[in-house]
Amino acid sequence: MNNKWNSFISKLQKNKIYPFLYILPVIPFVLAYFFYPSIFSFILSFTSWTGIKLSKIDFIGIDNFIKLFQDRIFLIALRNTILFVALTIIIQNILGFVYAYLLHYGNMKGSKYWRAIIFFPVVLAPVIVALIWRIILSKEGMINEILGKIGLEALQTTWLGNTVTPIFMVILVNVWQNTGYNMVLFHAGLQTVPDELIEAAKIDGANIFQVIRRVIFPLLTPVITVILVLSIIGGFKVFDIVYALTRGGPANLSEVISTYMFYTAFAVKGPGDYGYASSISIFLTIIIFVLSYLRIRFTREEAGE
Amino acid sequence: MKTKKNIIARLFKSIFLAIVLISIIFPLLWMFSLAFRKTGETSLSRFLIFPVNVETGNFTAAIENTMARGYSIPVMFKNSLIITIGSIVITIIIASIAGYAFAKFKFRGRSSIFYSILMGMMIPGQAVLIPIFILTKYMGLINTYFSLILPYVAFGLPISIFIMRGFFIGVSNSMIEAARIDGATEFGILLRIALPVAKPAIATCVIFLFLQNWNEFMLALVLLLKKHLLTIPVGLTKTFGEYITPWGEYSALVFITLIPVIIVYGIFQNWFIKGLTAGSIKG
Numbered sequence: 001m002n003n004k005w006n007s008f009i010s011k012l013q014k015n016k017i018y019p020f021l022y023i024l025p026v027i028p029f030v031l032a033y034f035f036y037p038s039i040f041s042f043i044l045s046f047t048s049w050t051g052i053k054l055s056k057i058d059f060i061g062i063d064n065f066i067k068l069f070q071d072r073i074f075l076i077a078l079r080n081t082i083l084f085v086a087l088t089i090i091i092q093n094i095l096g097f098v099y100a101y102l103l104h105y106g107n108m109k110g111s112k113y114w115r116a117i118i119f120f121p122v123v124l125a126p127v128i129v130a131l132i133w134r135i136i137l138s139k140e141g142m143i144n145e146i147l148g149k150i151g152l153e154a155l156q157t158t159w160l161g162n163t164v165t166p167i168f169m170v171i172l173v174n175v176w177q178n179t180g181y182n183m184v185l186f187h188a189g190l191q192t193v194p195d196e197l198i199e200a201a202k203i204d205g206a207n208i209f210q211v212i213r214r215v216i217f218p219l220l221t222p223v224i225t226v227i228l229v230l231s232i233i234g235g236f237k238v239f240d241i242v243y244a245l246t247r248g249g250p251a252n253l254s255e256v257i258s259t260y261m262f263y264t265a266f267a268v269k270g271p272g273d274y275g276y277a278s279s280i281s282i283f284l285t286i287i288i289f290v291l292s293y294l295r296i297r298f299t300r301e302e303a304g305e
Numbered sequence: 306m307k308t309k310k311n312i313i314a315r316l317f318k319s320i321f322l323a324i325v326l327i328s329i330i331f332p333l334l335w336m337f338s339l340a341f342r343k344t345g346e347t348s349l350s351r352f353l354i355f356p357v358n359v360e361t362g363n364f365t366a367a368i369e370n371t372m373a374r375g376y377s378i379p380v381m382f383k384n385s386l387i388i389t390i391g392s393i394v395i396t397i398i399i400a401s402i403a404g405y406a407f408a409k410f411k412f413r414g415r416s417s418i419f420y421s422i423l424m425g426m427m428i429p430g431q432a433v434l435i436p437i438f439i440l441t442k443y444m445g446l447i448n449t450y451f452s453l454i455l456p457y458v459a460f461g462l463p464i465s466i467f468i469m470r471g472f473f474i475g476v477s478n479s480m481i482e483a484a485r486i487d488g489a490t491e492f493g494i495l496l497r498i499a500l501p502v503a504k505p506a507i508a509t510c511v512i513f514l515f516l517q518n519w520n521e522f523m524l525a526l527v528l529l530l531k532k533h534l535l536t537i538p539v540g541l542t543k544t545f546g547e548y549i550t551p552w553g554e555y556s557a558l559v560f561i562t563l564i565p566v567i568i569v570y571g572i573f574q575n576w577f578i579k580g581l582t583a584g585s586i587k588g
Binding site: 018019020022023025026029030032033034036037038040041044051098099102106108114115116117118119120121122123124125126127128131132133134135136138140142176181184185188236237239240243244257258261262265266274277278281282284285288289292 | 322330333406435460523
């Protein structure tokens with residue numbers, strides 16, 4: 001059936017330039033915004049450049065990377081990022097799965113609308129979400145108000161201003177915004193689970209948790225892998241929510257890798273050290289590339305390649 | 306036995322609905338209610354979801370006060386719209402042409418070029434932030450709309466090309482061939498045959514790009530410095546960062562920026578959910 005087509009294609013191939021004209025407009029964007037920046041960032045990470053003049057770039061070898069692991073604030077940022085990734089993944093996925101399960105099997109009236117409501121925060125700008133929660137978590141905010149009403153004044157605090165809670169508040173706000181996303185992905189996955197399998201398991205006397213563990217989870221493995229890797233990568237990149245909620249404060253205690261990188265390069269009262277900031281971003285990029293590589297490997301294995 | 310199970314199931318459902326209501330809707334309502342309270346009422350000790358008297362004083366005060374400081378909500382909306390729509394239009398044009406080529410032409414290096422473009426999805430914005438800032442400065446684009454439109458196009462291209470290519474692969478070759486026999490030009494085929502059927506794929510891209518660019522924060526924070534050019538996320542952050550805003554006015558401003566999102570989402574919620582799940586391949 002493809003003979004005619006193939007002969008036509010081979011004719012077309014004689015004119016080799018033609019397809020490239022279609023791709024040509026993409027090239028300057030890729031070069032200017034991916035290729036050049038990645039290389040320049042890599043080079044900068046070995047310098048102590050402060051961004052004044054291109055001719056005044058001093059190479060300092062791997063000093064920046066040594067400094068990273070002696071830098072108290074960077075280590076706080078790294079710890080916070082890992083804490084953020086771990087907790088958001090656990091909470092968002094458990095909640096997301098429970099929501100999706102109830103939406104799919106709960107026989108609820110108007111489940112479409114519930115889904116839309118839970119998903120709503122996902123479409124908001126993370127910055128706007130953070131601004132909303134800044135009022136809610138403020139000294140006179142909703143949380144303290146509720147605590148006051150139910151007689152727990154002792155627990156009232158400035159949630160974003162003390163030395164312990166800020167990073168956990170960042171995690172809470174992120175969970176509030178993104179659980180709907182995990183829910184929708186799980187929900188899409190559950191559509192592929194055949195009802196007969198679940199019925200059969202129930203007839204065999206399996207209870208709901210056994211059905212979830214033995215029937216649903218194995219069938220959802222591909223979906224779960226994608227969701228996990230996506231949440232891990234997204235978690236390592238988190239910037240907007242932290243910046244708008246706490247700016248890494250107080251005293252750098254809620255800093256994550258991205259906000260610390262931003263502080264190092266661009267903050268008004270920061271060091272303005274582009275070289276050191278680049279080494280932080282290269283560190284982050286390496287983590288993300290390793291994770292992305294793992295994800296591609298996993299997906300290929302599932303596809304049976 | 307049956308009834309007992311039913312009761313438990315019902316209980317779970319009610320708990321679920323209660324959690325959703327309390328955790329998602331309640332904070333939003335609480336904040337909105339602040340906006341409609343009396344101006345200057347800073348103490349929030351009265352715990353009321355709906356204020357006794359609905360007042361709009363906070364809205365006028367908020368708009369006037371931000372104007373007085375050189376920030377302006379309408380201008381922020383205008384900036385966000387220009388930058389978002391401008392970048393979406395350019396992205397869609399470039400991505401549909403390139404996606405078509407990757408799907409329907411055979412040429413040397415096709416898959417290696419395609420996958421190197423896809424690699425762009427993996428690069429985190431943080432990693433390219435400083436070089437892009439320097440590039441924009443040297444091109445003299447700082448404080449122009451193009452300083453943001455161009456990188457937004459770049460960051461939107463990989464995923465859009467991916468989506469468009471995936472769609473065009475499914476468009477039957479016989480249709481294209483028939484047009485060729487009728488003497489249509491190659492570009493005419495793309496324009497008149499392939500693109501009109503690609504509307505769903507384009508819609509997916511538009512939703513995805515719209516949210517990404519409308520909400521983008523980090524680049525906008527670095528590249529736009531003049532007050533009259535700020536987009537909504539950066540504009541609001543800077544307004545609140547520079548001056549102490551009473552909570553009532555603060556909520557009013559956030560509320561204003563949320564209204565269009567709520568309306569658009571209310572109409573197109575299914576498209577949003579579909580568009581964003583299609584974007585889940587982005588990583």
